[in-house]
Structure formats: C-alpha cells, structure tokens
Amino acid sequence: MRPSLPTLTRLCQRLALACLAPLMVACSPVTLINRLTPTDTYTFSGDIAYGPAPREALDIYRPNAATLRKPQPGGAPVVVFFYGGSWTSGNRAMYRFVGEALAARGIVTVIADYRLYPEVRYPDFLRDNARAVAWTAQHIAHWGGNPHQIYLMGHSAGAYNAAMLALDPRWLHAVGLRRADLAGWIGLAGPYDFLPITDREVQPVFHFPDYPASCMPIDYVHDARVPRTFLGAARVDSLVNPQRNTVQLAQALKADGAQVTLDLYPGVNHETLIGSFASPLRWMSPVLDDVVDFVHHAPQPSTAALAATQATP
Secondary structure, rough: OOOHHHHHHHHHHHHHHHHHHHHHHHOOHHHHHHHHHOOOOOOEEEEEEEOOOOOOOOOOOOEEEOOOOOOOOEEEEEEEEOOOOOOOOOOOHHHHHHHHHOOOOOOOOEOOOOOOOOOOOOOOOHOOOOHHHHHHHHHHHHHHHHEEEEEEEEEOOHHHHHHHHHHHHHHHOOOOOHHHHHEEEEEEEEOOOOOOOOOOOOOOOOOOOOOOEEEEEHHOOOOOOOOOOEEEEEOOOOOOOHHHHHHHHHHHHHHHOOOOEEEEEOOOOHHHHHHHHOHHHHHHHHHHHHHHHHHHHOOOHHHHHHHHHHOOO
16 A cells, blocks of 8 residues: 555655755754755855944855846845744854745845844834845845845844834835835744733843833735735644734735735744755755745736825835
C-alpha cells in the first residue's frame, strides 16, 4: 500500500531533521539557515547608513542579471523588509535568507535595522522605519530598484511596523512621503490589534499601562487610500492570534474598499512562516511564491487613478 501524502510529508520532515541535526548542535537555527542559503543569486551591499544612530543602517540584496525575469522600465520592484523580535531584539544580518529569497526572484530587497527597546519606545522605531523607506525612495535607483515600485514587508513585530507606515499617514508624511508613494505592503503574522498587552516583554515598549492613543493598525482601516495589501499568517499561531489580527484586519480593510489578498497557511507556525522563505525550508509553505506573485503582478493604475493620488496623503 502506498503511503498517504501526509505520511510522506512527515517522513520527509524527519529525514530533513535527521540530516540537519549534527549542524544544529553547533549553531542556531537562523545561523544554520543562512549557512545553507545560496550566495550566487544576488549582489550584496551592506552597512549603509540611513540615519545617524548606529542601528539606523540597512543592507541591500540585488538580483543578479540571471535572476531578473526581464529588464523592467524604471528598475526592478523593491521590498523594504522589517523583521520581528518584540521590538526588543533582532538584526538585519539574521535575515539574509529573506534577502536572497526575494532577490533571486527579481526583487531588490532592503533589510533595515531600527532602534529597539530599551533604547527607544513607541513610536521612535516607526520613525526609524520611515527614514529607511525615505532613504530607499531617494537612493534605490542607484542599486537597480524602481523608486515608484516600493513595497513594505514585515514579519511579526516588523509586520506591525509595516502596517503602521502603510495605514497611518503620519509616519511617511514626516519624511516627505505619502502612502500613495507605496506600491503596496505585505504583513506576515503581524499583531495588528493587541491591546491590552499581556506580554511583559512588550508592555514597556508601548508605555504600559498608559497606552498611546491610536497605536494599533486596526485603528486606521477606515480609509480608502490604504495601499494594496497582502496579509499572510499561519493557520495556527500560538504567539499572534491569526483570527483576531490578520483575518480581522483583512476583513475590515476589505469592508472599506481596500484591495486585500489574505492567505492562511497550514503546516507552519509563527516562526516557520518566515522560515519557509529559506531555501532548505520552502517545501513547508508557498508563502514566498505568493508574496513574489503579489509584487510582480501589481495592476497598472489608470491615468485618472494616478492623477487622483497626487493630492492624497
């Protein structure tokens, strides 16, 4: 009798873990993933300052000529990626596998560090994120990116950051940009409605117990000027409830006329959702394919629509 598909999947998972186990003893999962990530699919430019603080720096992953689908007028699409870590940890070097995954699919990828708690609290890290986006808009053409095709993308706390920049006009406006300057945004396993905060690590980031007014992305859904949106999450996530956060935000945005793509993925969790961007783990979910398809197949706005955005914040 042939084994069922789920049985084969479990067998493949066990074999993969058995092969990787000796390496995992010697290094962290992220280090292991990056060691197994190809290095010949992109060109790297690193440690580029976008602000005066030590953590206000970014890395750029450019597609090699062989990975570009075809020459594109104005340059390749651009993704600015914000990582998670509860606003208390993380660094851009950990996410080389994300930069490679997108660059290998023809997308110029910017991975930005930003200041973390306890150095800063809300909303200072959003100001850092906005400065990183402004730097990208001003300079990315030099690295082959199209400054008119910029997408924001984040995972977990980074998805919150991307959501706030895409939905709340204050942050981009402060750096001379508008939400209309974004081609879209991508949120993966993001917390978009999480007050009151029960996580003691996160509480001081948002000034517990005196939460600032309107500090949740869900507060900004009633606006037809929201950029094109992709929301993805694990179907089961014990850290960030996908129904309260991802599904609720998608439904609210759609109800107000926003263009939203929603995907919930089985077989992954909060961490492995972003982990499945890595070359050795892409069998776990199609999230990379879905994000790349979202970026590469953006609808072209009409002349009238472009004119209408000129005066919108």
